[in-house]
Amino acid sequence: MAEQTWATEQLLTLANQTPQFKERALYLALAELSEEQQRRIKLAQGELDGRTWNPSRW
Amino acid sequence: MGHPQIEDSSTQQFLKEVADFPNVTWHALTTFDLTVTDEQKLVETADRIVLQFPLYWYSAPAILKNWLDQVFTRRFAYPDAMGSLVGKELGIAVSLGSPAKNFAAGASENYSLSQIMTPFQALAHKLQMSFLPTFVIDQFGYQSDDMKARLLINYQRYLTQKRLGHFDDQTNWLIDRLTTLIASAPEEKRQQLSLILEQIQNNQSTLEDLQMNLKMIQDMEES
Numbered sequence: 489m490a491e492q493t494w495a496t497e498q499l500l501t502l503a504n505q506t507p508q509f510k511e512r513a514l515y516l517a518l519a520e521l522s523e524e525q526q527r528r529i530k531l532a533q534g535e536l537d538g539r540t541w542n543p544s545r546w
Numbered sequence: 547m548g549h550p551q552i553e554d555s556s557t558q559q560f561l562k563e564v565a566d567f568p569n570v571t572w573h574a575l576t577t578f579d580l581t582v583t584d585e586q587k588l589v590e591t592a593d594r595i596v597l598q599f600p601l602y603w604y605s606a607p608a609i610l611k612n613w614l615d616q617v618f619t620r621r622f623a624y625p626d627a628m629g630s631l632v633g634k635e636l637g638i639a640v641s642l643g644s645p646a647k648n649f650a651a652g653a654s655e656n657y658s659l660s661q662i663m664t665p666f667q668a669l670a671h672k673l674q675m676s677f678l679p680t681f682v683i684d685q686f687g688y689q690s691d692d693m694k695a696r697l698l699i700n701y702q703r704y705l706t707q708k709r710l711g712h713f714d715d716q717t718n719w720l721i722d723r724l725t726t727l728i729a730s731a732p733e734e735k736r737q738q739l740s741l742i743l744e745q746i747q748n749n750q751s752t753l754e755d756l757q758m759n760l761k762m763i764q765d766m767e768e769s
Contacts, residue, residue: 495745498738510564513695514723518746521720525749528713532756539763 496522547598548575548610557641557686561598564698570705575609585617590630594678596705597666598639604662618673625674636670637678637704638663646684678710717750 499519506512549558552574565572573588589595597614599606606614621627640659648654649662660667663680670677681704683697704710707719721743728739 493745495742498742502738509691509695510698511727513698514720514727516692516695517699518720518724518742521717522746522749524713525717525746525753529749529753529756532753532760536756536760536763539760539767542767 493522493526495519496526547573548607548613549600550607550609552576555600555641557600557683558598560686560694560698561639561683561701564702565705567702567706575613578609578612580613580616582616582619585613586619586622586630589617592634594635594637594705595631595675596637596639596681600641600643601662604657605665614669618669623673629674632674634675635678636666636673636675637681638666639681639683639701639704641686642682642684644685646682678704714750717746721746721750 496519499515499522503512503515503519506515547558547562549555552558558574562572562574571588571592597606597610599610602608605611618631622630625632640663642649644655646659649657649659651658659680659682667677669675681701683701686694686697689697703716703719707715709715724739724743724746728736728743731739
């Protein structure tokens with residue numbers, strides 16, 4: 489996994505410490521969500537940079 | 547839910563256990579002898595109807611087919627008659643004994659699950675229902691704990707998330723679950739969970755802002 493955010497780290501730790509299956513499943517799903525959010529944010533920032541610096545529009 | 551031996555199915559027992567949402571009705575079919583009007587009343591109360599069954603010879607088991615044949619009468623179901631199902635969603639939760647990857651052109655089963663589910667898709671089309679992507683549970687008995695954890699959440703989302711396949715709705719669904727958990731958590735954990743919730747909500751608004759800016763730039767480029 490790429491660099492994890494604070495929330496992802498906390499959620500994975502919670503998942504490891506939680507014996508209740510349903511609660512553990514929710515932590516894992518939230519950790520995946522948090523990673524996916526980061527991925528989408530990076531992609532959107534990249535696209536924004538790309539479009540802002542589009543030489544054909546200079 | 548149509549399964550000839552519900553009590554013996556670990557898959558169905560697992561799914562039943564995790565389907566405990568206030569707005570979900572778990573209706574297990576145990577008999578061929580139905581009171582049709584009662585079944586129809588139950589159908590009328592639902593927004594999303596999920597037919598759940600193990601795949602038997604590429605279709606639903608007889609107990610579920612019997613239910614469909616008896617309950618979805620022309621008068622009850624046809625859009626130009628009572629149209630009781632118009633606008634509702636129809637989903638399929640199917641369990642497989644073999645790996646899902648076998649169901650593809652050129653693989654050992656040679657037909658995809660989308661192809662196999664065509665009769666249900668046709669039914670949804672005829673009755674003016676929205677047909678949802680099929681939810682597949684394959685080889686439950688061989689799944690690791692982490693795979694079962696993922697299955698649990700995905701199944702709960704399949705039953706209750708507003709628009710399936712929309713990331714924003716998935717985010718809101720998980721935020722709702724976390725908010726419910728926070729309300730019942732002990733004080734020391736509540737703080738930690740609230741901070742996590744805050745970060746996820748912040749990410750959500752960052753993403754919304756970025757997408758709004760992108761849309762603005764795209765619109766400008768087109769004009």
